[in-house]
């Protein structure tokens with residue numbers, strides 16, 4: 001494909017236009033305020049020439065936010081890494097990223113992740129732009145990148161090596177991974193004329209619990225950078241579904257790059273469902289091509305109990321473990337992965353049946369049995385954990401429902417599909433027992449919105465300040481919001497009281 005480069009003239013940093021694609025110039029973004037401002041005043045003669053020769057002014061972007069949901073994998077984790085189908089649904093827990101553009105004289109880019117006590121700045125002009133801009137290396141916002149380039153990874157090492165040097169090695173590693181993932185994406189998409197800015201992230205998703213926390217950051221970062229480069233159109237309420245899908249796919253492509261840095265070998269299911277929202281059947285049989293993503297319209301409101309073992313795990317570690325088992329027993333493990341694929345597809349068919357009904361015992365029983373089978377297959381891959389097995393034991397013993405691990409396993413979370421008509425008394429007992437044993441229960445709904453944008457970072461909350469244009473979310477307010485509740489009250493997509501005015505989403509359903 002030929003590429004044509006354009007400078008947008010607004011802020012001095014460029015977008016790269018893909019000529020044969022629809023709506024790539026950002027012109028549709030006007031109703032989010034992202035489009036550049038023209039002053040419309042009339043000027044004549046020499047005055048006009050002088051004005052024309054002068055570099056266009058660079059209005060500073062307002063602070064804006066992006067947000068992306070966590071997910072549960074209902075069926076097919078691990079198998080997804082090996083090209084099999086997985087079913088996943090977005091949850092109401094989310095990450096929120098505040099993007100603040102600095103004044104022109106400030107040439108730094110800062111990552112501020114208070115949840116993991118990480119804060120680091122780089123001088124934009126010192127970064128290895130020339131390596132990333134070489135014609136053979138240069139990537140564009142619409143490119144599909146399926147491997148990290150070792151030369152580019154090596155080029156950012158010096159900028160990662162000094163990150164959190166004073167921190168213990170396990171924490172330093174997490175910080176350096178975040179730094180590396182960000183720099184790789186920033187240098188691939190941006191250019192040296194990028195404005196100084198700060199990316200501040202807060203999340204309501206437990207970290208490393210199998211709910212896709214890293215993917216939400218990947219999606220937020222990708223959406224933020226692509227918006228700053230004016231390469232996305234929308235989101236706006238009247239946007240055609242197909243156009244929205246294209247924007248989501250672009251965000252998702254770069255989110256995958258970020259995930260590759262954090263995980264090593266991700267399937268892409270987490271970032272895909274986080275970007276798109278709702279529920280999907282995902283499959284990536286060929287890594288050199290985009291995955292197949294089948295939205296599950298009308299995903300049922302399943303009565304699910306989500307339990308966090310509070311045992312941290314590493315996705316990279318669990319994925320590598322399954323990879324080694326497959327290398328050692330290719331046929332056997334291949335058969336297990338095929339069986340998981342069958343379970344996922346059977347479940348998708350079941351859910352799509354006209355008479356599937358979440359109030360109906362038979363419907364839930366069939367789905368629940370598929371969950372039990374999937375869990376058993378994951379156990380045989382070696383990715384369960386005694387704390388996960390304990391949840392299963394307690395639920396099975398009380399006859400409350402069907403349980404499987406969700407996400408990478410090795411700790412993290414389980415999901416239990418509750419049997420219809422289970423008494424409140426039984427449920428209370430189970431919850432009390434889990435509580436005593438140090439588990440945490442999560443209330444969340446499945447099928448949440450995907451990536452969302454609040455542009456500018458101003459909310460209307462039905463309070464007095466709405467009369468003066470709403471409440472601006474500044475950095476101090478964002479940083480000092482207390483806990484998950486504070487963050488959700490301040491910026492929450494739903495704010496506990498239905499949809500907030502201001503947040504917009506790319507929606508793929510018609």
Ligand SMILES: Nc1ncnc2c1ncn2[C@@H]1O[C@H](COP(=O)(O)OP(=O)(O)O)[C@@H](O)[C@H]1O
Pocket residue numbers: 113114115116174177178201202203206207208209210211212213214215217262313314315316407408
């Ligand atoms: N709130 C957060 N702030 C910053 N980084 C985060 C946050 N949540 C997750 N991460 C990143 O994601 C990694 C955890 O990802 P992973 O092991 O895949 O767990 P999960 O199952 O939650 O996705 C962390 O090590 C960190 O790099």
Ligand SMILES: C[C@@](O)(CCOP(=O)(O)O)CC(=O)O
Pocket residue numbers: 073076077078079080081209210211212213265266267268269270315319406407408409412
């Ligand atoms: C195990 C896996 O299938 C899902 C990982 O989920 P999580 O990182 O535990 O949220 C890995 C992947 O698909 O990339």
